[in-house]
Amino acid sequence: MSLRTLILCSSLLLTACATPSPSLAPAPSGYYRVQPGDTLYRIARQHKQSVASLARWNQLADSASIQAGQLLRVQPPAGAGKPSAGKPSASRPAESKPAPPPARLDIKLQWPADGALLAGFDGNRNKGLDIAGQAGDPVRAAAAGKVIYASKGIRAYGNLLIVKHNESTLTVYAHNQKLLVQEGQQVSAGQQIATMGDSGANRVKLHFELRLGTRVVDPAAYLPPR
Numbered sequence: 001m002s003l004r005t006l007i008l009c010s011s012l013l014l015t016a017c018a019t020p021s022p023s024l025a026p027a028p029s030g031y032y033r034v035q036p037g038d039t040l041y042r043i044a045r046q047h048k049q050s051v052a053s054l055a056r057w058n059q060l061a062d063s064a065s066i067q068a069g070q071l072l073r074v075q076p077p078a079g080a081g082k083p084s085a086g087k088p089s090a091s092r093p094a095e096s097k098p099a100p101p102p103a104r105l106d107i108k109l110q111w112p113a114d115g116a117l118l119a120g121f122d123g124n125r126n127k128g129l130d131i132a133g134q135a136g137d138p139v140r141a142a143a144a145g146k147v148i149y150a151s152k153g154i155r156a157y158g159n160l161l162i163v164k165h166n167e168s169t170l171t172v173y174a175h176n177q178k179l180l181v182q183e184g185q186q187v188s189a190g191q192q193i194a195t196m197g198d199s200g201a202n203r204v205k206l207h208f209e210l211r212l213g214t215r216v217v218d219p220a221a222y223l224p225p226r
Contacts, residue, residue: 034069054074057077106166107165107166109142109210114133115131115137115205129207129219136177136196139192140193144189147184171211175196177204
């Protein structure tokens with residue numbers, strides 16, 4: 001393994017240790033943790049959004065398919081909405097500035113797994129997306145690239161794959177049950193590279209990260225709606 005890859009994997013270990021279990025962590029800003037008895041309609045009204053928007057942002061094929069404990073995005077992903085051009089009312093404080101647009105990505109990404117979103121990116125406690133599934137479900141390459149890491153050497157990430165797509169772009173796939181590719185192997189977009197598992201985690205899930213240069217960024221800003 002190259003020194004550069006070893007340094008990258010060491011940094012992953014440091015960030016992984018700070019990521020709590022999604023079932024215990026509070027909902028990050030822009031998200032809502034589903035409570036028993038909640039409906040998507042009620043959540044939409046509570047957060048002043050439409051049911052269609054919540055279904056689209058959370059890749060829900062059926063508006064009745066939410067479950068208690070599930071994490072739902074209740075604010076639009078970065079770049080999905082336009083900031084208001086009006087001036088703030090004199091009777092209320094100015095609203096916070098909108099998030100800056102996401103950095104440019106020179107490749108097209110696709111979802112690496114089909115399950116519901118368990119936890120979203122917040123840049124601090126969670127450096128990526130946690131996607132639900134069953135043990136053995138396929139994990140697919142988000143884009144074509146070269147596998148630069150395939151091992152279970154980073155305990156907090158379990159069986160881990162890292163794919164390099166170009167000089168500045170990496171994707172990370174953690175907690176796999178079985179790795180189906182090896183270091184140095186070229187993979188195509190959508191190719192199955194692992195099976196979903198719970199290695200290094202307290203439940204079956206895929207932890208997916210996107211790294212642009214030295215930055216870890218929100219993958220949801222670059223993934224297509226389902």
